[in-house]
Amino acid sequence: MDNRDTLIEVRNLKKFFTIGDNTLKAVNDISFEIKRGETLGVVGESGCGKSTAGRTILRLYDATDGDVLFEGKSIMKLNHQEMKAMRRNMQMIFQDPYASLNPRMTVGDIIGEALDIHGLATGQKRKERIQELLSLVSLNPEHMNRFPHEFSGGQRQRIGIARALAVEPKFIVCDEPISALDVSVQAQVVNLLEQLQERMGLTYMFIAHDLSMVKYISDRVAVMYLGKMVELAESDALYEKPLHPYTQALLSAIPIPDPEVERNRERIVLQGDVPSPMNPPSGCHFRTRCPKAMPECAAAVPVWKEVEPGHFAACHLYN
Amino acid sequence: MERILEVKDLQVSFHTYAGEVKAVRGVNFHVNRGEAVAIVGESGCGKSVTAQTLMKLIPMPPGEIKKGEILFNGEDIVKKSNKEMESIRGKEIGMIFQDPMTSLNPTMTVGNQIAEGLIKHQNMSRAAARDRAIELLTMVGIPQPEKRVEQYPHEFSGGMRQRAMIAIALACSPKLLIADEPTTALDVTIQAQILDLMKELQKKTGTSIILITHDLGVVAEMCDRVIVMYAGKVIETGTVDDIFYNPQHPYTKGLLRSVPRLDLNRDEPLTPIFGTPPDLLRPPVGCGFTARCESAMRVCQEIDPELNQISTTQRAACWLQHPLAQNRAGS
Incomplete structure (x- = not known):
């Protein structure tokens, strides 16, 4: 160490x-x-x-x-x-997976927002990156158009992790x-x-x-x-x-x-x-x-x- | 041993717009006098839901007790009217709720909230009830009880509110105390104080305790017997030693393997239970744990196993206990 x-x-x-x-x-x-x-x-x-x-x-x-x-x-x-x-x-993962995800945004957009802010990917590449991130945290990439309420607590925390990881x-x-x-x-x-x-x-x-x-x-x-x-x-x-x-x-x-x-x-x-x-x-x-x-x-x-x-x-x- | 509470085939459902949620699906258990049982x-x-049904605190509707008996001192609580329940709640059975921040009345002084039960159930005068409230606050370890008795819940810290709630629950010396996650909202050093207090009071008053918790450490510290529930059913029950040293149901084993232990090395990886519990709107036909169970067999999907006697104290509901599955269970 x-x-x-x-x-x-x-x-x-x-x-x-x-x-x-x-x-x-x-x-x-x-x-x-x-x-x-x-x-x-x-x-x-x-x-x-x-x-x-x-x-x-x-x-x-x-x-x-x-x-x-x-x-x-x-x-x-x-x-x-x-x-x-x-x-x-430097990123953050928050405590409450119910309060830290915007309920009116799809999971794809929640993760994609990080990519947009830093101009990391657009169009097809953005979609691919979001799906890659979802698979990385063991969520189904096809669920990118779902909303946070459709996921359990543990799954939501995975979404929060994927969002933090989006900007590497x-x-x-x-x-x-x-x-x-x-x-x-x-x-x-x-x-x-x-x-x-x-x-x-x-x-x-x-x-x-x-x-x-x-x-x-x-x-x-x-x-x-x-x-x-x-x-x-x-x-x-x-x-x-x-x-x-x-x-x-x-x-x-x-x-x-x-x-x-x-x-x-x-x-x-x-x-x-x-x-x-x-x-x-x-x-x-x-x-x-x-x-x-x-x-x-x-x-x-x-x-x-x-x-x-x-x-x-x-x-x-x-x- | 004398049974203070016996629950027989309890079934509770909630009628929601989406359909009937079968929250409790045929639960059987008992509590002996002076015993601490964990769920x-x-x-x-x-x-x-099971705990709240014991006090008939579930809102009806949408809740409904579909079937079963709750024998408390030999009398069936399910058949009691609301009026009759009023003389049981707080007097015969006390309850400590999880969240001390929201379960006290913010507009009443703590003293009045403790005295309320005494005046109602024991016909005490206001002055006598107030004196008793001060005694109770002293007993649960609140400093300056004469001053605190006049204060409102917002003037108390989280740990003190939980102590006040314990004082309310114990005011009329109930025979059974139901504690629903009594320390989950508290810090560990305060949790240690509250658990100590509950143990001490149990010794002193001989109350039976039903402790609902997800913290297996608290169970090991506090309880004599354990009831493991899954998807609205009891899937295993036994003494703490049975459950911690000789768990039979794959779910119980999974729960024990998924918590890290402070006193052990951290080399062993945690073994989580994958997946999520089934949706009780459409409860599974067979064993509720099948989808998450590593040892699942075909019979598990089709027929729900009964609770089998493992020893005089332990019972488990799992097809692995069946003689035909014995060679599998060994692995």
């Missing part, structure tokens, strides 16, 4: 929203890189900023501060024309692409994403709250809590030896589909809810729910540190 |  070059570099990225007189720090100073051909999983509970991070990296939101480099080139200062060209490289991107942000689907169908979509990655050398940022699935699909996994990244490590290392107390609690909260394992398992159950991101606790944001909180956790923000090679964490326990 | 299956397999 180390010899692969860096495709995406995120530097001190911040995205704040102003709500009335308050500032919501949805993404607050996160830095990481994604290697070419890698899958980086991002996990965290609702409101932790993982979707905002994904959208800001694609510049669907304009960042408050910080920078995102694609192949070493900053995308934050690109003008409208340059950004449009850049979008061919290098990088795709998958924002909870399977959480709206049935378990049996989730595996279909995940296997498809893996096959496509192998075949086309795609790089994924895979955002999800299902840690079992993220472990399965990702090379490395980042954990977010209240706008901050708290831990980042190789997938197996994170699951075998989680460093941050939040990661430990998160992993321990997931029920394992094995009754014998469940009967003998000690669970760390966190107290309380995630605090409001409008007014997060001082110092380490996790300290109010942390079973290992110490006085210094309230005083200072923990630094983002490489605790073991390739294993980063932001926690006072490791300073 | 699992994909969306559209009839698990929620």
Whole structure:
């Protein structure tokens, strides 16, 4: 993995929203890189900023501060024309396959729109390309004149994938692409994403709250809590030896589909809810729910540190 | 063991403009006292319709209970009038719904929503009911219950709303609690809190629980027995150990193989179940799973298999269990 070059570099990225007189720090100073051909999983509970991070990296939101480099080139200062060209490289697959497809457009036109915008194919070639894309995601190419409502949830998510692939991107942000689907169908979509990655050398940022699935699909996994990244490590290392107390609690909260394992398992159950991101606790944001909180956790923000090679964490326990 | 609920050959249909949707097609199961039973299956397999029918909550019309009995404490719920049902709902049987955001009344304080059942079913005074509501909020782990009891649902977080709903469902100490995907809308750390709470309350009150979920991890954690539904029928049932370690029906095996496990290596590829469940507007003649089943035989298309006894606790509806198919089942 180390010899692969860096495709995406995120530097001190911040995205704040102003709500009335308050500032919501949805993404607050996160830095990481994604290697070419890698899958980086991002996990965290609702409101932790993982979707905002994904959208800001694609510049669907304009960042408050910080920078995102694609192949070493900053995308934050690109003008409208340059950004449009850049979008061919970076695409997104959305969470809700019911809301992210225009119900009044045929599947052919939904996928074809991407080709039209970037002037990639017209006429007969456009039709052939759409059919090729539909076969690529294992849908029947003859169904290009159908409307989204004629497809099931899993099939719609395949249409969303075909649309993202139409412009031959290098990088795709998958924002909870399977959480709206049935378990049996989730595996279909995940296997498809893996096959496509192998075949086309795609790089994924895979955002999800299902840690079992993220472990399965990702090379490395980042954990977010209240706008901050708290831990980042190789997938197996994170699951075998989680460093941050939040990661430990998160992993321990997931029920394992094995009754014998469940009967003998000690669970760390966190107290309380995630605090409001409008007014997060001082110092380490996790300290109010942390079973290992110490006085210094309230005083200072923990630094983002490489605790073991390739294993980063932001926690006072490791300073 | 004493059976608190027994469902016999339940058939429920919905009459739509397109025709009759046979959502539940002859379901049999029972729940013992103090037991937690899971109903699992994909969306559209009839698990929620079954649960709502137990409380007679399906809208009729378009819904219709075509056939069958639901014996609760020996009395048939199917025959009860709406008036009679009012004294069962919330009192004898409590229900926790999936979506805590939409199942609470936004115009009533949480305290009044909890007290409503107490005043109606237990003839409590307003003041006594309010005190009991505060006790219940404390029991489900809501901090500052005296303050919270006066608040409206929008002032609660998702996890707290689900706790409030559990408080409502448990207010009159029901003998049976039906929980329809109680944690699906919640984050994992909150899910762990809610599941812990439900287990603890079950131990304390001895309530029986029917848990509807698609999360096999939650089933392994919470339940004693499992009912697997597919296309409106029960296709396998057994103890959690039967279902997780010795599944017999290809659909049950498929469900178990399609979920990744946190505690295992990720080398093994996931094995999805291809295709989609059948359209219950035109239910298949034979076994509903035939079109997606790798081991399907000709008989599967033509005759629907009955639930066969595998062991004293386990039953499965699959032709592979037939003596003539035994050599195939081994593979």
